[in-house]
Amino acid sequence: MEKFTVLEGIAAPLDRANVDTDAIIPKQFLKSIKRTGFGPNLFDEWRYLDHGEPGMDNSTRPINPDFVLNQKRYAGARILLARDNFGCGSSREHAPWALSDYGFRCIIAPSFADIFFNNCFKNGLLPIVLPGEMVDDLFDRVEKTPGFSLRVDLLEQRIVSVADGSVIPFEIDAFRKEALIQGLDDIGMTLAKADRIREYEERRQHEAPWLFSQA
Amino acid sequence: MSGKTLYDKLWDQHLVHDDPNGTSLIYIDRHLVHEVTSPQAFEGLHIAGRKPWRTDSMLAVPDHNVPTTVDSADIDDPVSRLQIQTLDQNCNHFGVMQFGMSDPRQGIVHVIGPEQGLTLPGMTIVCGDSHTSTHGAFGALAFGIGTSEVEHVMATQCLISRKSKNMRVRVEGELKPGVTAKDVVLAIIGEIGTAGGTGYAIEFSGPVIESLSMEGRMTVCNMTIEAGARAGMIRPDQKTIDYLEGRPYTPKGEMWERAVASWRELESDADAVFDAEIVIDGGEIRPQVTWGTSPEMVVSLGESVPDPDAEPDPIKQEGMRRALDYMGLEPGTPIDSVSLDLIFIGSCTNSRIEDLREAAEIARGRKVSGTVKQALVVPGSGLVKRQAESEGLHRIFIDAGFEWRNPGCSMCLAMNADRLKPQERCASTSNRNFEGRQGQGGRTHLVSPAMAAAAAIAGHFADPASL
Numbered sequence: 090m091e092k093f094t095v096l097e098g099i100a101a102p103l104d105r106a107n108v109d110t111d112a113i114i115p116k117q118f119l120k121s122i123k124r125t126g127f128g129p130n131l132f133d134e135w136r137y138l139d140h141g142e143p144g145m146d147n148s149t150r151p152i153n154p155d156f157v158l159n160q161k162r163y164a165g166a167r168i169l170l171a172r173d174n175f176g177c178g179s180s181r182e183h184a185p186w187a188l189s190d191y192g193f194r195c196i197i198a199p200s201f202a203d204i205f206f207n208n209c210f211k212n213g214l215l216p217i218v219l220p221g222e223m224v225d226d227l228f229d230r231v232e233k234t235p236g237f238s239l240r241v242d243l244l245e246q247r248i249v250s251v252a253d254g255s256v257i258p259f260e261i262d263a264f265r266k267e268a269l270i271q272g273l274d275d276i277g278m279t280l281a282k283a284d285r286i287r288e289y290e291e292r293r294q295h296e297a298p299w300l301f302s303q304a
Numbered sequence: 305m306s307g308k309t310l311y312d313k314l315w316d317q318h319l320v321h322d323d324p325n326g327t328s329l330i331y332i333d334r335h336l337v338h339e340v341t342s343p344q345a346f347e348g349l350h351i352a353g354r355k356p357w358r359t360d361s362m363l364a365v366p367d368h369n370v371p372t373t374v375d376s377a378d379i380d381d382p383v384s385r386l387q388i389q390t391l392d393q394n395c396n397h398f399g400v401m402q403f404g405m406s407d408p409r410q411g412i413v414h415v416i417g418p419e420q421g422l423t424l425p426g427m428t429i430v431c432g433d434s435h436t437s438t439h440g441a442f443g444a445l446a447f448g449i450g451t452s453e454v455e456h457v458m459a460t461q462c463l464i465s466r467k468s469k470n471m472r473v474r475v476e477g478e479l480k481p482g483v484t485a486k487d488v489v490l491a492i493i494g495e496i497g498t499a500g501g502t503g504y505a506i507e508f509s510g511p512v513i514e515s516l517s518m519e520g521r522m523t524v525c526n527m528t529i530e531a532g533a534r535a536g537m538i539r540p541d542q543k544t545i546d547y548l549e550g551r552p553y554t555p556k557g558e559m560w561e562r563a564v565a566s567w568r569e570l571e572s573d574a575d576a577v578f579d580a581e582i583v584i585d586g587g588e589i590r591p592q593v594t595w596g597t598s599p600e601m602v603v604s605l606g607e608s609v610p611d612p613d614a615e616p617d618p619i620k621q622e623g624m625r626r627a628l629d630y631m632g633l634e635p636g637t638p639i640d641s642v643s644l645d646l647i648f649i650g651s652c653t654n655s656r657i658e659d660l661r662e663a664a665e666i667a668r669g670r671k672v673s674g675t676v677k678q679a680l681v682v683p684g685s686g687l688v689k690r691q692a693e694s695e696g697l698h699r700i701f702i703d704a705g706f707e708w709r710n711p712g713c714s715m716c717l718a719m720n721a722d723r724l725k726p727q728e729r730c731a732s733t734s735n736r737n738f739e740g741r742q743g744q745g746g747r748t749h750l751v752s753p754a755m756a757a758a759a760a761i762a763g764h765f766a767d768p769a770s771l
Contacts, residue, residue: 105626106619107498107598111738116719120369120383122343122390124451134740143383172619174499177532178736179717180434181341182450203502203534204434204448211452262466264325275452276352279460282321282329286357286462289320289331299555299563300333300427301360 091213092272096194097240097251098167101158102231108171109178110205114187117142127183128190132158158191162235170227171198175216176205185212195241197248199224210265213272215243217259227257243269307573309470310539311505314445314570318428320462330465332457333427334444336413337364337400339391340719341432345455346394356398357461363422364395364402367412368719372682372709384720411685411711414438414652418522419687421551425540425567430457435652435735437528441521442548443540443570445505448529469579471504471533472572475512477587482769484662485520486654486733486752488512488584489527490592494602496582501533504580507572508538512586518547519658526653527735530599539571593639593765594737594750596627601737602750603639605767611635630739631747632727640765642749646730647672647679647706647760648742649753651716654733655684657691659753663733664697666757666768672705673763679706680722682714706760718743731759 118130120143129147136158138151152159158166169188175198176184185208188196194214199221201209209216219227230250231237238251243266248257267273279286294301308316320329342364349355356362369384379385388405395402403409409416414435417423425443430436432454439446453463473492493500506528513521521538528536545564548554555563590604601624603610612624612635628635633642649655649663660683672679681701683689689711692698698708715722716734724730724746733756734741737748751759754768761771 104622106623109598109736109738111717111736111741115740115744116717119340119719120381120387122347122387124344124347134744140744174502174532177498178434178529178738180432180448180450182344182432182452185450200499200502202499202532204450204529208450208452211450262326264323264327267325275464276354276456276459279329279456279462279464283460285321285329286331286460290461293331297426297563297566299424299559302555302559 090211090272090274093194093213093215093243093269095240095242095244096167098238099163099165100168100170100227100231100237100239101163101166102170102228103157104172104228106172107174107177110176110181110184111178113176113184114181115141119181119183124186125190127187128192131187131191132156165192167192167194168239168241169193169196170224170231171196173198173200175201177202180204182208182211185209185214189214197224197227210269211275213269215241215269217241217248219257219259223257306577307575309572309576309578310443310507310537310570311445311468311470312576314426314428315467317426318445327464327466329462330428331462332430333361334422334429335362335457336417336429336431336436337362337454338368338413338431338433339366339387340368341451342394342454343387343390344451345432345458346398348455349458354459356400356458359399361461362400363417364391364400365410365413365416366391366405368713368717370405370712371720372712372714372722380721408686408690411688412652412655412713414526415656415684415688418442418518419551419685421548421554424548424554424563425544425570430463434529435526437534437536438522438526438652440525440528440535440537441518442544443537443567445535445537447534468505468535469503471501471506471580471582472578473506473508473582473584474510475508475584475586476510477512477585479512479515479586479589482591482754482767483589484752484754485516485523487589487592488586489524490594490599490602490750491589492584493527493531493599494592495584496531498530498598498600499532501528501531504533505535505537506531506533508536513538514541517658518543519656522656523653527599530735540567591752591755591767593755595631595633595639596624597630597737597739598627599735599737599750601627605640605765607639609633609635609637609639642729643675643764644731644759645677645728646724647676647756648715648730648732648734649680649756650682650684650714651734652684652713653735654753655682655688657688659733660688660692660697663753663757664700666754666761666771667704667706668700670704670761672760675763676760679760680709680715681706682709683711685711715742717741731756731765
């Protein structure tokens with residue numbers, strides 16, 4: 090997994106609540122058996138004016154000029170500002186894959202859906218929860234200031250406005266922080282506890298043997 | 305010290321290790337696999353040279369992409385076909401049991417787990433699918449995971465997790481005629497909102513929940529994720545045990561007795577404390593219809609589409625306007641005057657035998673309205689289909705003008721050929737009314753099977769009890 094320490098980039102505002110994973114990456118693109126290549130279809134139904142299908146040449150499709158990510162001022166954005174309950178709905182990890190593939194590495198919102206939030210950390214994508222009024226303020230500043238950029242410093246747990254140096258601290262679970270900073274492989278970490286897993290299994294096989302006998 | 309909740313007990317029974325870093329390693333008893341969220345996980349195992357820890361904990365089934373037309377044995381879409389073939393190859397390579405497309409037991413993963421007795425009380429159950437919460441109806445801790453976690457469970461039989469908070473939703477009283485489990489869960493979501501359960505495991509309890517059949521309980525737990533909670537659960541009781549007894553993969557003989565004895569202890573202690581508690585009067589619940597693009601945007605039959613101007617929160621107001629625009633609805637429109645183009649009865653929420661009986665009861669001896677372009681009934685599994693046919697339900701549907709299809713996820717998320725065209729309006733027994741969910745530009749109204757059947761007959765939403 091790609092490490093995450095400090096990220097500086099343009100912030101793009103997606104001003105709607107309850108953005109679901111169907112919107113982030115529509116189902117027709119879930120037929121892929123790969124982890125990569127979802128970026129051009131991120132927010133497909135909002136981004137383009139036609140209906141997208143896998144295998145299309147996205148560069149020739151008509152884009153929706155009203156959609157925020159199609160505005161020149163947000164080109165190359167690395168940070169997505171979002172509203173409450175971002176990533177609700179399906180468990181598809183294709184959603185963080187699409188966001189990463191597009192170029193986002195950090196999402197800031199007042200709240201996230203649980204499964205999506207969890208999936209982000211598995212993919213080097215940092216979801217930051219900030220109080221609603223701070224997110225409101227960031228939306229305000231992004232919209233007023235073309236090229237508004239933020240520096241997200243995971244080590245120091247703070248977001249710095251590049252233009253004026255103002256600082257917003259944020260909270261993050263210590264384990265998840267460490268995993269992102271080091272780009273740790275969860276499976277490797279768990280397999281280091283293989284003996285504990287076997288001990289558990291041995292005990293459970295006595296307590297509840299029917300859990301080990303079928304399928 | 306206060307007692308433990310059902311969730312606390314399930315958590316404690318599966319705790320392998322509490323790490324000093326604040327995470328817990330949780331053991332997973334059952335891992336259900338489908339074709340959409342598994343290929344990258346299997347690929348990860350290949351690349352790392354790893355093997356599944358316990359293939360006997362796994363069952364794989366293709367469901368999202370499969371065609372439901374009776375005469376199409378092969379999938380026309382090459383991309384869908386490749387995904388299904390990839391599941392075949394991976395299951396063969398790693399030795400994972402699969403109910404393949406031609407297996408009579410094939411169906412929606414959340415229908416076949418319980419149907420086969422692979423879902424048992426006291427288990428931890430995961431699947432790369434958010435509607436895994438369904439299995440909580442049996443007193444299991446069941447939740448959806450992403451593909452990285454699918455790979456993690458395959459490789460280690462465990463998940464690195466953090467305990468959720470406890471919420472109890474009690475539904476008191478008694479349901480009125482024509483009000484079903486689907487109406488109960490939509491009313492709960494309407495009450496607490498789509499993020500109301502975020503960070504919680506929800507236990508559903510109270511006389512109304514206890515009165516529901518296992519199918520009804522599965523419908524309620526299925527949509528827990530639509531209230532933001534990853535896991536929903538109901539304590540197992542005699543109904544649970546009766547449902548499971550004799551199913552292909554349930555324990556047998558003395559093992560069954562031992563298992564049942566342990567399941568009877570699976571309940572929240574009387575003095576257990578919940579972090580949040582919601583009480584709903586079941587007698588007040590009326591048939592529900594969603595009007596917008598989030599499951600919380602729901603009204604009772606007899607009510608009207610709400611007016612965004614009456615909403616004080618500006619973000620919510622904007623969301624409502626966007627939803628009304630997408631749905632092609634005006635504020636103040638009585639919901640029962642809204643006419644439908646399509647009807648979809650199916651999905652992991654409502655495709656079990658009882659759902660089909662409920663819909664057939666309404667359809668019996670009646671005809672689908674001439675204004676409805678298509679009405680689909682998609683059973684949840686091959687065995688549900690067979691059971692329905694043995695009861696003659698298919699004849700009732702076909703005679704009424706419904707199409708009787710083969711099992712699969714179908715139009716719930718439209719990954720196969722069953723989908724809405726832009727602006728088509730559908731009464732659907734599925735779980736999500738998101739923009740584009742059933743096809744780009746399609747308009748979804750979530751309802752119960754009884755309401756979907758009533759809407760098919762009337763051509764617009766109508767009280768099933770009044771037909």
